[in-house]
Amino acid sequence: MRITAAKVIVCCPGRNFITLKIDTDAGIYGLGDATLNGRELAVATYLEQYCIPALIGKDPRNTEDIWHYFYRGVYWKRGAVTMTAVSAIDLALWDIKGKALNTPLYNLLGGKSRERILVYAHATGKNLQQTIDDVGRKVEQSFQAVRVQSGVAGLAKIYGVAKDGRSYEPAQKGMPAEEVWDTSKYLNSVPQVFEKVREAFGHDLHLLHDVHHRCTPIEAARLAKSLEPYHLFWLEDPVSGELQEGLRLLRQHSTTPIAIGEVFNTVYDYTALITEQLIDYIRMPLVHGGGITHLLKVAAFASIYHIQTGFHGATDLSPVNLAASIHFDLAISNFGIQEYMPHQEVVHEVFKINYRFDSGFLQINEAPGIGVDIDEEKARDYPYQTACLPVNRKADGTMYYW
Numbered sequence: 001m002r003i004t005a006a007k008v009i010v011c012c013p014g015r016n017f018i019t020l021k022i023d024t025d026a027g028i029y030g031l032g033d034a035t036l037n038g039r040e041l042a043v044a045t046y047l048e049q050y051c052i053p054a055l056i057g058k059d060p061r062n063t064e065d066i067w068h069y070f071y072r073g074v075y076w077k078r079g080a081v082t083m084t085a086v087s088a089i090d091l092a093l094w095d096i097k098g099k100a101l102n103t104p105l106y107n108l109l110g111g112k113s114r115e116r117i118l119v120y121a122h123a124t125g126k127n128l129q130q131t132i133d134d135v136g137r138k139v140e141q142s143f144q145a146v147r148v149q150s151g152v153a154g155l156a157k158i159y160g161v162a163k164d165g166r167s168y169e170p171a172q173k174g175m176p177a178e179e180v181w182d183t184s185k186y187l188n189s190v191p192q193v194f195e196k197v198r199e200a201f202g203h204d205l206h207l208l209h210d211v212h213h214r215c216t217p218i219e220a221a222r223l224a225k226s227l228e229p230y231h232l233f234w235l236e237d238p239v240s241g242e243l244q245e246g247l248r249l250l251r252q253h254s255t256t257p258i259a260i261g262e263v264f265n266t267v268y269d270y271t272a273l274i275t276e277q278l279i280d281y282i283r284m285p286l287v288h289g290g291g292i293t294h295l296l297k298v299a300a301f302a303s304i305y306h307i308q309t310g311f312h313g314a315t316d317l318s319p320v321n322l323a324a325s326i327h328f329d330l331a332i333s334n335f336g337i338q339e340y341m342p343h344q345e346v347v348h349e350v351f352k353i354n355y356r357f358d359s360g361f362l363q364i365n366e367a368p369g370i371g372v373d374i375d376e377e378k379a380r381d382y383p384y385q386t387a388c389l390p391v392n393r394k395a396d397g398t399m400y401y402w
């Protein structure tokens with residue numbers, strides 16, 4: 001089998017998505033997600049200018065060799081743009097492999113270790129009461145795990161808190177919006193929120209929280225310690241992702257489980273964290289972490305240290321990534337949980353999906369490969385629109401992490 005053509009499909013059904021489609025001489029095509037929120041066209045250009053010409057003529061079944069061709073074979077390794085492109089290629093090739101063998105992707109990854117995937121939902125509110133109401137809605141929808149992000153008094157806009165009645169979408173049209181941040185207000189507010197949520201919903205519901213990189217190591221240690229009575233499923237990204245050593249301090253002070261890595265791209269972002277057992281969950285998604293080929297190795301490495309997966313699954317990752325993640329989650333032994341934010345309905349006009357949510361879990365059908373298709377004609381109805389994630393400044397104007 002040979003690759004005969006490949007193209008990048010750019011569309012914006014409610015938000016931007018980049019999809020790689022690889023064609024073969026066997027009449028089979030594969031799809032890969034290449035969406036990097038706010039930097040979409042950089043990946044599209046990288047794929048179109050440098051990867052697609054080199055893919056033509058290759059045997060798509062050689063996933064390992066092709067992965068190394070675009071990773072090791074490129075002097076400028078790692079980095080979000082490069083690794084998102086590598087991921088998209090890898091996902092599309094595994095999709096082709098599954099279709100060629102007429103079997104769902106999970107069968108190529110070891111078969112099923114479980115029948116369904118535990119997911120967590122997002123609950124948000126501008127204040128405590130709205131947040132509790134939203135957690136209640138998620139419980140009514142049968143979620144067994146809920147991430148809780150609440151507004152902080154004195155901060156007008158903060159990560160994870162949606163505008164009234166709408167699901168949270170931080171990327172806004174045009175250049176980045178600016179938000180104002182105050183760590184002290186945040187650190188005082190979060191434990192109070194979890195105290196009230198536990199009071200309202202008891203102790204069986206799994207609760208999660210995303211710090212979103214906004215604490216220093218000592219602040220993160222204080223937060224993790226103060227949340228211990230509410231026994232979180234995990235505390236996510238407590239320190240900025242690039243500071244692996246930062247988690248040593250936190251670990252000395254708290255038993256709150258830690259998840260990190262949605263901004264990571266390779267196993268080299270995780271080596272200290274895994275070998276020193278500074279974390280409990282890896283978050284690096286297939287779409288940014290080198291696809292199936294690389295994540296299989298990272299997950300296996302993590303499993304030796306009893307670290308589980310909890311892949312990123314925000315709505316800025318396309319249904320192709322989510323479906324591939326479900327296959328992966330079904331197959332590996334050290335699966336922990338999957339983030340699940342349902343896409344807006346308009347997304348499903350373009351992407352035809354093969355998974356469904358049922359009673360707190362995601363399930364996938366028997367379609368071969370990844371099993372998601374794209375309607376290219378519909379995609380053309382939703383052209384790209386420049387949109388960026390916000391930036392954060394402290395009250396005195398200092399640029400901070402968002």
Ligand code: KDG
Pocket residue numbers: 037170210212262312313314315316339389
């Ligand atoms: O593009 C950035 C979002 O995907 C990210 O902010 C979402 O932190 C996130 C999460 O945990 O879903």
Ligand code: MG
Pocket residue numbers: 210212236237262
């Ligand atoms: Mg996150």
